[in-house]
Amino acid sequence: MALRFCWLGICLLIAATVSAQNSQSIAQLKQADKVQNSRERITFLLSAEGLQTISNDSIKVAYLQKLGNAYAQAYSNDTALYHLNEALQLVDSKPYKLLKGEIYNSLGNTSLTLSATDDAMKYYNAGLEEVGDLPTVDGASLKSRLLGNIGGIYNELEQYSKSLEYAQASFQVIQEYNLTDRYFMGHLVLAFAHSALGNLDQSMDHNLKVLEIILENGDSSYLAYAYKNIASIYHQQKDWELAKKYYLSARDVAWAVQEYEVYVSCFSNLAEVSEQQGQLKTGIRYAEQGIEAAKTYGLLPKHIEAIKFYYSLLKKSNETALALSVHEEYLSLKDSLFKLETVAQIEEIESKYEKAEQQKEIALLTAQQELTESELSRKQQVQAFLVGASVLSIIILVLVIYSQRQKAQLRHEILEGQLNEYRIRLNEMLGKYEGDFSLSLEELNGRVSNPISEREYEVLKMIFTQKTNQEIADELYLSINTVKSHLKNLYDKLGVNNRAEVVKFIASRK
Structure with a gap:
């Protein structure tokens, strides 16, 4: 009997010890979430006592996922994929649908950083299959993120209608479950989707919602995205000064909150705007800064984007020798990123395309010669009718455009006033100081x-x-x-x- 009680006491002691270790591990993982800098978070996770030898599967999976996400944010993508796949293997045969969906989402985000769009789409869809219609707030939150991420991929693929469809589906989930912490991102994704389709008024409305939410909760981490989207709206409207103003704001905020992809891409946007304004030297300077920043943060796709604008500006500035050198670098970088065909293969494709176009033109001319006199006469009558209809349409269009421009000008003045007010309040919120530095x-x-x-x-x-x-x-x-x-x-x-x-x-x- 005494031996039995002794054995029971040992079992209880072991259980209490394991429980205490698990509680400590959970507390350390929560503490890691509070570390903002990704490199410092990696150091914390690798050095925290007990996290390396976790025995509880669900805690270990959470640890590996957080470690993978931290490496991804630090742009160590291969290491990130290693830890995330390790987490996926641990959870693969277990009924942890929500946790498995989160890992798929993280794998998708990391693949997207590597420009592996097909892999990212595969992971996001796998995440949607796992989460299904889980009747929980956490499940709904993950589903809205996955739908939004798929919409983002369609945006990159320039399938803008599909992008808007998924953005709206994501926002519908947010509204259905009243996910207050997701309204911000829902409006931001919709703003991007509408902007890509040219629905600039709807895009601006969603951006203003984003700014309102930032003012309410004081979280400026996504302010750079809102500024950049507002800049892109003015860019599409060819209002170069306002576009440049908000690209500069997006760049400064992105640097302050360590959103380096946005930070680097703003230089390419500024280079493009400067080119449109005929300010070639300014554009070249922005492109050079973008290239340097892309190298610093290891962002190869953004590096290629900046090199592309740099080449265009050098060519327009008649700096031929340097432009040729930059073009060779652009081709080399593009080949290393996408592993596509060589320059010779590209030229061969272009040659085939030109030959096909020539054959199409010859066939068209031959068909025209075979038309009868009556068919030609009828065609001329149709053309005359179309010309008359076109002239009438142009007159109506001019009147409509004039009316719309009057309305747009009034709306522009109202929106600019609102945006300036938001900008002042946001600068106050971010703690920007506009005076001279007076402390000795x-x-x-x-x-x-x-x-x-x-x-x-x-x-x-x-x-x-x-x-x-x-x-x-x-x-x-x-x-x-x-x-x-x-x-x-x-x-x-x-x-x-x-x-x-x-x-x-x-x-x-x-």
């Missing part, structure tokens, strides 16, 4: 625990002029790596993570 080095060192050097102080003042790292390096005659080192030292000494927090820190101590 002695005053500043009197208010911080770790003294700031004179060179770090000079870099700090440059932050308040909203200069980029390259602009700071040029003005202070430093390398860009030295500027980055000074910024890191400043962040450590002030206890902040980015420029926006630096400004808030200084402003709070004035």
Whole structure:
């Protein structure tokens, strides 16, 4: 009997120990979610005691998924796929539908970063099959994300009607389950979908909803996307100044919140706008900055995009030798990313296309020669009727366009007023400081625990002029790596993570 009680006590002790370890692991995973910087989150997950030897399958899967997502956000995509597939293998034979759907969603996101569109679509659809119609809020939230992501792929494939269809399906799920934390993303996805289809008024309406939600909850992490979409609307309307204004805002916010894909793509957009304005030198500078940023963050698709605009601008500027060199680099990068045919194969396809077009023209001319006189006469009558109808249509169209332009001008003025108001309030929310930097080095060192050097102080003042790292390096005659080192030292000494927090820190101590 005594032996039996002893054995029972040992079993209870083991169970209590395992339970405590599981509770500790869950607490560590929740703590990891609070670490904003992806590299720091990876370090935390790899070094946290007990997470490497988790015995509970569901906790281990959650750990591997978080680790994979962190590597994906740090653009270490191969490592991300390794950990996510490891998580999928663990959960594959178990009835964890929601968890399996989340892993498929993460695999889709990582594949999309690698431009593996087919793989991403496969993973998203697999996630939808797993989640099905789970009657839970978490299931509905995942379903809305998966539908939105599929819509994003169709947008990239330029199948804009399908993109809008999936965006609307995603938003319908959000409304059905009243997913308050998803309304923001639902409006943002719809804004992109409508913009791609040229429904600019609907797109602007959804963007304004996005800005309202940002003001309500104070979360500026997706502000860059809203700004960029507003810029693209003005871009399509060929309002170059407003397009440039909002692309610049999107770029600055994206850099502050570490949305580097948006940050890099804004340089290509700015290069394109500058080209449309005939400002070729400015466009070249933006393209060069985009190329440098794409290299820094390892974004090969964005690198190719920036190189493409760079080549076009150099060619228009008659810098032929450099343009040819850049074009060769563009072809090389494109080939390495998509693993497509060589330049010779492309030329062969173009040659075949031109030959087919010529044959089509010859066949058309032959058919025209075989027409009878009566058929030609009838054709001329039809053409005369069409010309008359076209002239009448043009007159009606001119009148309609004039009326619409009057309405659009009035709406434009109203929207611009709203957007300026949002911009002012959002700048206040982000803690931007528009005044001169007035604290002396002695005053500043009197208010911080770790003294700031004179060179770090000079870099700090440059932050308040909203200069980029390259602009700071040029003005202070430093390398860009030295500027980055000074910024890191400043962040450590002030206890902040980015420029926006630096400004808030200084402003709070004035």
